Structures are given as structure tokens and as C-alpha cells.
Amino acid sequence: MIEVRNIHKSFGDKEVLHDISMVLEKGKANLIIGASGSGKTTLVKCMVGLHEASQGEILYNDRSFTQMKDRDRTQIRKEIGFLFQASALFDSMTVEENVMFPLTMFTDQSKEERLERANFCLERVGLQNANKLFPSELSGGMKKRVGIARAIALKPSYLFCDEPNSGLDPLTSILIDNLIKEITEEFGITTVVITHDMNSVLEIGDKVFFLWQGQNWWQGSRQDILQTDNKELIDFVYASEFMKMIRKKGQ
Amino acid sequence: MLRQVFTRPEKVVVFRRQLLLEIESLGIDSLGIIAIISIFMGMVITIQTASNIDSVWIPKYTVGFTTRQSVILEFSPTIIALILAGKVGSNIASEIGTMRVTEQIDALKIMGINPAGYLILPKITAGVIINPFLIIISMFLGVGAGYAICALTGLVPIGDYIYGIQLDFRSFDVAYALIKTVIFAFLITSVSAYHGYHTSGGALEVGRSSTRAVVYSSITILIFNYIITQLLLI
Ligand SMILES: Nc1ncnc2c1ncn2[C@@H]1O[C@H](COP(=O)(O)OP(=O)(O)OP(=O)(O)O)[C@@H](O)[C@H]1O
Ligand SMILES: [Mg+2]
Numbered sequence: 001m002i003e004v005r006n007i008h009k010s011f012g013d014k015e016v017l018h019d020i021s022m023v024l025e026k027g028k029a030n031l032i033i034g035a036s037g038s039g040k041t042t043l044v045k046c047m048v049g050l051h052e053a054s055q056g057e058i059l060y061n062d063r064s065f066t067q068m069k070d071r072d073r074t075q076i077r078k079e080i081g082f083l084f085q086a087s088a089l090f091d092s093m094t095v096e097e098n099v100m101f102p103l104t105m106f107t108d109q110s111k112e113e114r115l116e117r118a119n120f121c122l123e124r125v126g127l128q129n130a131n132k133l134f135p136s137e138l139s140g141g142m143k144k145r146v147g148i149a150r151a152i153a154l155k156p157s158y159l160f161c162d163e164p165n166s167g168l169d170p171l172t173s174i175l176i177d178n179l180i181k182e183i184t185e186e187f188g189i190t191t192v193v194i195t196h197d198m199n200s201v202l203e204i205g206d207k208v209f210f211l212w213q214g215q216n217w218w219q220g221s222r223q224d225i226l227q228t229d230n231k232e233l234i235d236f237v238y239a240s241e242f243m244k245m246i247r248k249k250g251q
Numbered sequence: 252m253l254r255q256v257f258t259r260p261e262k263v264v265v266f267r268r269q270l271l272l273e274i275e276s277l278g279i280d281s282l283g284i285i286a287i288i289s290i291f292m293g294m295v296i297t298i299q300t301a302s303n304i305d306s307v308w309i310p311k312y313t314v315g316f317t318t319r320q321s322v323i324l325e326f327s328p329t330i331i332a333l334i335l336a337g338k339v340g341s342n343i344a345s346e347i348g349t350m351r352v353t354e355q356i357d358a359l360k361i362m363g364i365n366p367a368g369y370l371i372l373p374k375i376t377a378g379v380i381i382n383p384f385l386i387i388i389s390m391f392l393g394v395g396a397g398y399a400i401c402a403l404t405g406l407v408p409i410g411d412y413i414y415g416i417q418l419d420f421r422s423f424d425v426a427y428a429l430i431k432t433v434i435f436a437f438l439i440t441s442v443s444a445y446h447g448y449h450t451s452g453g454a455l456e457v458g459r460s461s462t463r464a465v466v467y468s469s470i471t472i473l474i475f476n477y478i479i480t481q482l483l484l485i
Contacts, residue, residue, distance in 0.1 A: 050357050077363035088354035102362055105261055 001026045002047060002158065002190055007056035009039075009046055016042050018214045020056070027188040029181055029204045031195055034211030035236060040194045041085055043211065044160055047192070048080060049073055060158070076158075078106060081151030085162040085194075087143040089135040095122070095146050096131040102154045121149035126175050140167040148176065152183060159184070159191045165200060177203050198243055201225065210236065252445065255367035256375070269373035277339050277374065277440075278381030282388070284338065285331055289322075289389040292330070293396030296321050301406045314407045315397070315415020320424070322393035327386050328428040329476050332435035335382070336468040340443035343374055344464035347447030348457035356448070371444040375437060382436035383429050390428070427483050434479065435472050442468040 002024040009017040016039045024030040032040050045051040047058055049065065058065040060076055068076075089098050099118040103109055109117070122128065125145040135143060148164055164180065165173040181204045184191040195201065201208060205222040210233050212218075218233045225237060226247070238244050260266035300317045347370055350356050359366040394416055401412045443464035450460040 048361055050361065074363045074365075077361055080361060080363075082358070082361045084354050084358060086354060088358040090355055090358070091349075091353070104265060105362065105364060 001061055003059040005057040007046055007053045009042055010054050016214050020216045022209055022216055024190055024192055026190045028206035029184050029191045031193050031201055031205040031208045038211045039214045040211055041162055079157040081156035081159045083147045083151045083161040083164055087147040089143055089146055091135045094132050094134055098146055099149045099153050121153050124179055125149045159189050161193045163194055165197055252367055255365055256371045258368050270377055273373045273377035274381050277377050285385055285389050286392055289392040290396040292326055293393030294400045297397035297400050311407050311411040312415035315412040316418050318397040319394055319416040323390055323424050323428050327389040328431040331389050332472050333469055336439045337465050340439050340464045340468045341461040343443040344447035344461040345457055347444055348450035348460040351450045352453055375440040378436035378440040379433055382432050386432045431479055438471045439468045
């Protein structure tokens with residue numbers, strides 16, 4: 001479980017996050033949605049310490065991450081899988097080396113064992129026959145999937161995915177959503193997913209947080225979204241004709 | 252940052268592999284350019300000394316002596332270090348800078364790896380290990396090229412040149428040159444890595460960091476060259 005308490009974050013004198021509090025539960029897919037530039041990536045980076053929050057506290061299982069020494073933070077980070085919005089694959093390594101990398105660094109497994117695990121993860125994200133390619137030879141969607149495979153290679157206790165299915169076709173997108181949901185429930189992972197994709201929200205959103213102008217504007221389950229009367233959330237969710245249709249049907 | 256660089260590596264096997272890769276990319280790959288420059292500079296130093304000492308009072312073997320001293324004391328350790336600051340320095344800064352702006356360094360950090368140690372320590376170690384070899388090769392090539400010029404053109408009788416390069420040889424001069432080399436290797440790799448590591452922004456800033464790496468490592472080399480010379484030779 002991760003708890004966010006009254007987080008503020010400013011870049012210079014521009015406040016990006018304003019007094020955000022939320023509880024991200026274990027074994028659940030916690031979704032963060034919001035318009036582009038609303039601070040989603042910034043919030044998640046504050047949670048893992050890639051940005052230092054200007055104010056507020058982050059707790060991992062009731063232990064304050066914000067006040068922790070570097071050494072203890074490192075321990076927690078070894079349990080974190082993180083998918084970056086732009087994938088951030090190591091471009092000097094092949095696909096399979098990227099996925100094997102966390103295993104190489106933190107386990108004593110033999111090369112065969114690591115390779116087997118890497119292949120298993122790559123298969124789970126629907127990516128075969130790309131093992132020997134370098135990141136520069138991959139499409140955006142393929143990079144995303146390698147990023148996810150790398151994030152889950154070490155069986156993390158906390159999984160952060162920054163837009164895991166942006167740039168993916170609908171079919172692969174569903175594959176990824178299902179994968180996230182499955183491993184979250186199976187291994188009791190605390191999963192945090194940033195997404196724009198309403199499909200994913202309705203598919204896997206156990207808990208949904210809507211950021212609006214740097215604030216935690218609304219939160220609830222995916223069922224709650226369909227009945228909300230929060231104006232900003234309605235504007236965000238029902239922007240497309242398709243979603244408007246769904247809403248009409250629902251009523 | 253230096254403290255983070257010199258913490259114990261996560262895994263010795265991984266460190267060793269990185270180190271070998273860096274020795275290849277920072278050292279072996281520079282051999283070609285070092286050879287070309289050393290040979291041409293050795294020839295030119297010999298010709299210039301010979302043409303400037305056009306007096307019956309100064310013995311011909313002075314040419315060999317001067318070539319040897321210039322190559323060992325200054326040319327090989329300092330000028331080659333400056334060339335390497337350009338080649339290796341920009342390479343290190345742009346590689347690490349690119350990793351910074353594409354969030355690869357953040358990716359390392361989030362995995363619980365110390366990015367400074369993982370990326371920079373192998374580079375510094377590789378530079379400090381391999382550069383003395385490069386410089387020794389450069390010395391031989393420089394002095395050898397002077398010999399070749401004498402043999403080819405008869406500018407100075409070969410016997411005199413050989414006598415000159417053996418005259419008054421002090422092994423301390425070589426030690427002095429190698430001490431400089433090790434210090435310069437440390438400066439090039441650490442200054443460049445620092446500028447790469449502290450890049451922020453995008454591709455444009457990576458270019459800027461790379462330029463800054465070359466400029467600052469060159470300047471620190473010159474300053475330290477002066478300091479070391481003052482301390483060791485006087
Ligand atoms: N390193 C930074 N320095 C200055 N400003 C930043 C920095 N990172 C983000 N911002 C600003 O913070 C705001 C929120 O950015 P963030 O990346 O968190 O948005 P987001 O919700 O993830 O958007 P998107 O959906 O487009 O990824 C933006 O206005 C951005 O300009
Ligand atoms: Mg974002």
C-alpha cells in the first residue's frame with residue numbers, strides 16, 4: 001500500500017501539484033487519469049523519489065519514503081517496477097538484455113534462467129522474435145511493451161506504468177490491460193497506472209483518481225465514474241461521441 | 252557526486268564486463284588517431300630542431316636529445332591528453348548526457364542502482380588503466396618517427412640521432428610523464444562524466460554538455476600540467 005499525504009510540487013514558481021492525498025491499495029489497479037499537463041507523471045515521479053516533493057509525505061506500507069535515508073530508499077526501489085512514458089530502454093542493450101538487466105543486477109540466476117524469465121515476460125506482453133533487436137529498431141508500441149516486460153521481470157511489489165497503452169493498437173492494448181490486472185491480483189502488487197484510455201479505465205480501474213489542474217479532483221471506482229455529476233470529470237470522460245453514446249445508453 | 256562514483260560496485264562481474272568494454276571504447280579505439288598524431292609530430296619536431304640548430308658549435312646529436320625530451324616530457328603526455336579530451340571527453344559526455352535526457356539514468360535509479368557508480372566508475376578506471384599504455388606507445392612512435400626521418404633524409408646522421416636519444420636518459424622523466432598521464436586520464440573522464448551527468452533538457456543540451464566537457468577538461472589539464480611540473484621538476 002502506498003499513501004500520499006498532502007503533496008505539493010512546484011517547478012520554479014509554477015505549482016504543478018497542489019495538496020494531493022490518496023491511498024493506493026495493494027492488489028488493486030489504481031488508475032490516475034487527467035488531461036495532458038495536469039501533473040500525472042510529476043505525481044508518480046514524486047512517489048518514487050525521481051522528483052522531491054516540495055511539501056508532503058509519501059508512505060510505503062506506513063514507512064515514510066520521504067524521510068528515508070538513501071540506503072533504505074534503494075531497498076524499496078528494488079521492489080519497484082517502473083514503466084516510463086517514453087519507455088527509457090537502455091539503448092546500448094538489446095531487447096532481451098534490457099529485460100534481463102534487473103535480474104543480472106539483483107539475482108544470482110544463471111544466464112539460462114535469466115533468459116528464460118526474460119522470454120516469459122516478453123511473451124506475456126505479446127512480443128516474440130524481437131529479442132536481438134536494439135531499441136532504435138523498435139516501434140513506439142514495441143518499446144512500451146519491452147518497458148513493461150522489464151518492469152515486471154523482477155516480480156515487483158509496486159508497479160508504476162506511465163501510459164502503458166498509449167501508442168498501442170486496440171488488441172494489444174487489451175492484452176496489456178489484462179496482463180496488468182492479472183499480475184496485480186495474482187501477486188498482490190500495488191499497481192499505479194497513468195492512462196488517458198477510457199477503455200482501460202472501465203476495464204481495469206479498481207480505483208480511479210482524476211487529477212485536475214494539479215489537484216486530486218475526484219476519486220472512486222469505475223462504476224462511480226458512470227454516475228458522477230462532477231462537471232470537470234464529465235467533460236474529461238465524455239469528450240468523445242462514443243463515450244457520450246455509452247452515457248446515453250446507461251441512462 | 253564523486254562519493255557516489257566511488258561506492259562499491261553492485262556486482263563485480265558486471266563491473267568487470269563494463270570495464271573491459273570501456274577499455275576498448277576509450278582506449279583501443281583511440282590507438283589509430285594517437286599513432287597518426289605521434290608519428291607526424293615526431294617527424295616535425297626532429298625536422299624543426301635540426302633546421303633551427305644550424306651551428307657548428309652545437310653537436311648534431313642535440314636533435315635526437317631534444318626530440319626525445321620534447322616527446323617524453325610534453326608532447327606525449329600533455330598534447331595527446333588534450334587530443335583525448337576532445338575525443339574521449341565528448342564521447343563520454345554525450346553518451347551519459349543522452350542517457351540523462353532520455354530518462355535512462357532515472358530508470359537505473361528507480362531499479363535501485365547507483366547510476367553514477369554504474370556508469371562513471373568503469374570509465375574513470377578504464378582511462379586510468381589504459382592511458383599510460385597509449386602514452387608509452389605514443390612516445391615510441393614519436394621518437395621512432397624522428398629516427399625514420401633521419402634515416403630517410405639524412406638530415407642528421409643516424410648515429411648522432413641514436414646517440415642523442417640515449418644521452419643523459421633519466422627514467423624519472425618517464426615516471427613524471429606517466430604520473431601526468433594518470434592524473435590527466437582521471438581529469439578527462441571525471442570532468443566529462445560530470446558534465447554529461449548534469450545535463451538537463453534535450454538533444455541541444457547534450458551537444459552543449461559535450462562541448463563544455465571538452466573545454467573544461469582541456470583547461471584543467473593545462474592547469475594541472477603547470478602544477479605538476481612545478482612540483483616534480485623543480
Ligand atoms: N522537469 C520539469 N521542469 C519544469 N516543469 C515541468 C517539469 N516536468 C513537468 N513540468 C510541468 O509540469 C506540468 C505537468 O507535467 P506532467 O508531465 O506531470 O503532465 P502529465 O499529466 O503527465 O501530462 P501528459 O498526459 O501529457 O503526460 C506541465 O505543465 C509541465 O510543463
Ligand atoms: Mg505524463
